[in-house]
Amino acid sequence: MIRKERYLAAAILAAAIAAAVVSTARAGSSETDNAKSEVKIDNFSFAPGELTVAKGTTVLWVNRDDIPHTVVSDDKTTFKSKPLDTDDSFSYTFSKEGTYTYFCSIHPKMTAKVVVK
Ligand SMILES: [Cu+2]
Numbered sequence: 809m810i811r812k813e814r815y816l817a818a819a820i821l822a823a824a825i826a827a828a829v830v831s832t833a834r835a836g837s838s839e840t841d842n843a844k845s846e847v848k849i850d851n852f853s854f855a856p857g858e859l860t861v862a863k864g865t866t867v868l869w870v871n872r873d874d875i876p877h878t879v880v881s882d883d884k885t886t887f888k889s890k891p892l893d894t895d896d897s898f899s900y901t902f903s904k905e906g907t908y909t910y911f912c913s914i915h916p917k918m919t920a921k922v923v924v925k
Pocket of ligand 1: 876877878913918
């Protein structure tokens with residue numbers, strides 16, 4: 809009789825550990841979901857010219873033009889891409905709220921902004 813109770817206790821403990829492992833795995837996977845947004849570069853312009861995103865969003869710029877462009881923040885330090893050839897991309901994750909104006913250093917008349925809320 810005593811043996812049977814011990815076996816039952818061990819089985820309950822094993823089930824509890826299995827449940828804890830499953831819930832930990834679920835919590836871990838949801839944290840990797842990160843918001844993403846895309847800006848297209850084409851015909852000497854950034855589209856959209858003004859993009860509003862939530863804090864923590866990763867913005868991806870993709871050059872769809874047939875000439876190189878860059879993505880450089882106005883302060884030239886927050887973010888700065890290398891020259892992007894056709895279909896090259898550059899990404900930056902905005903972790904702070906604010907308005908980020910940027911331009912293409914090869915064609916300084918190309919300007920746009922990202923608003924982070
Ligand atoms: Cu350009």
